[in-house]
Amino acid sequence: xxxxxxxxxxxxxxxxxxxxxxxxxxxxxxxxxxxxxxxxxxxxxxxxxxxxxxxxxxxxxxxxxxxxxxxxxxxxxxxxxxxxxxxxxxxxxxxxxxxxxxxxxxxxxxxx
Amino acid sequence: xxxxxxxxxxxxxxxxxxxxxxxxxxxxxxxxxxxxxxxxxxxxxxxxxxxxxxxxxxxxxxxxxxxxxxxxxxxxxxxxxxxxxxxxxxxxxxxxxxxxxxxxxxxxxxxxxxxxx
Numbered sequence: 469x470x471x472x473x474x475x476x477x478x479x480x481x482x483x484x485x486x487x488x489x490x491x492x493x494x495x496x497x498x499x500x501x502x503x504x505x506x507x508x509x510x511x512x513x514x515x516x517x518x519x520x521x522x523x524x525x526x527x528x529x530x531x532x533x534x535x536x537x538x539x540x541x542x543x544x545x546x547x548x549x550x551x552x553x554x555x556x557x558x559x560x561x562x563x564x565x566x567x568x569x570x571x572x573x574x575x576x577x578x579x580x
Numbered sequence: 581x582x583x584x585x586x587x588x589x590x591x592x593x594x595x596x597x598x599x600x601x602x603x604x605x606x607x608x609x610x611x612x613x614x615x616x617x618x619x620x621x622x623x624x625x626x627x628x629x630x631x632x633x634x635x636x637x638x639x640x641x642x643x644x645x646x647x648x649x650x651x652x653x654x655x656x657x658x659x660x661x662x663x664x665x666x667x668x669x670x671x672x673x674x675x676x677x678x679x680x681x682x683x684x685x686x687x688x689x690x691x692x693x694x695x696x697x
Contacts, residue, residue, distance in 0.1 A: 502685060511584070511671055511688035512623070557622065559686075566611060566628035566636050566677055568686055573622055 471495050472560055474571035482579055487545040489574050491558030494539065498569070499562035501534055503543045506555045506573070516543070520562075548578045582606075584689035586672050592695045593662055601657045601692045605674030612655050613673045613686060614647060623671065629655060630677075662696045669693050 472493045481487045489503075499520035504512035518525040518532045518541075525532050531544045541558055555575050559568040585604045593599050605612045614626040625639040629649045640646070644662075649655040659666055673686040 500684075504688075509690075509693075511673075511690045514685050514687060517685055559623075561686075566630065567613060567625040567639070568623075569625070570615075570623040 470572075472558060472569050472571045474556075474558060474574050476574050477572070478575040478577070480577045480579065481548050483550055484547045487543075487548045487552065487576055487578065489543040489545075489556050489558075489576065491541040491543075491571050492539060493541070493560055495560075495569075496536075496539065497562065498560040500560070501532070501541050502559045502561070502568070503530075503532060504557045504559055504570075505552075506557060512557060515556075545576075548576075550578045550580050552576060553578050584672055584674055584687055586670075586689040586692050588692060589690065590693045590695075592697065594697055595664060596661055598658065598660045599662055599694065601659075601670050601672075601694070603655045603657070603672030603689060605653065605655070605672070606687055607653075609674035609676055609687075610652065611675045611677040611684070611686075612649055613675075614655070614657050615671045615673065616668045617671060617691075618668045626657070626670075659694075662694075664696050667694055667696045 502517040503515040506512045516530045516532050533542045555573045557573045558571040561568045587602045612629040615623045628636040631652045632649050644660045647657045669691040671691045673688045675684040675686040677684040
């Protein structure tokens with residue numbers, strides 16, 4: 469029973485273009501949503517988050533969008549840079565949860 | 581310390597041996613979490629500590645796995661009689677949960693790469 473799904477295992481984009489990573493969830497009890505970036509042989513690094521009271525949060529090149537009715541979360545990176553190449557995980561939690569529930573990850577490759 | 585630290589960074593052991601993995605959370609963080617990532621898979625929750633208590637240990641895969649936390653700081657994850665399927669990266673995270681009640685970000689350590697031969 470996968471509560472959180474990242475349906476694209478990989479994504480390849482050209483430097484300077486937009487990267488869009490998607491995440492779908494089934495449990496409406498989640499009310500805090502995060503994106504993590506992970507490089508090989510390192511732990512996940514927090515990128516950006518959004519609470520359920522918002523539908524958009526922006527931090528520099530990174531914007532997270534939340535569509536609660538569709539139970540859909542997305543991360544936009546613009547412009548994409550080669551250093552953004554990594555595995556991106558969405559993670560869901562909230563006020564009633566200690567743990568985070570992670571998606572399977574999407575491998576982003578940004579080509580120079 | 582400035583971030584979450586874990587030791588050892590790598591551990592190779594023989595099937596049937598016991599292993600202990602250590603996590604030092606960010607100072608002052610009351611919540612501590614253990615996750616596991618098998619090759620090619622996402623992060624799998626194991627156990628959550630609030631202070632020295634574990635209100636959620638639902639992710640521990642078997643009774644060979646146990647964890648403790650002392651002094652509301654360091655945590656140790658112990659795997660007894662290791663099996664080859666225990667091979668994975670074991671990640672520790674800490675946070676200020678429940679904090680302000682809006683959800684709290686978890687900060688991860690670099691992980692311990694466990695290989696069971």
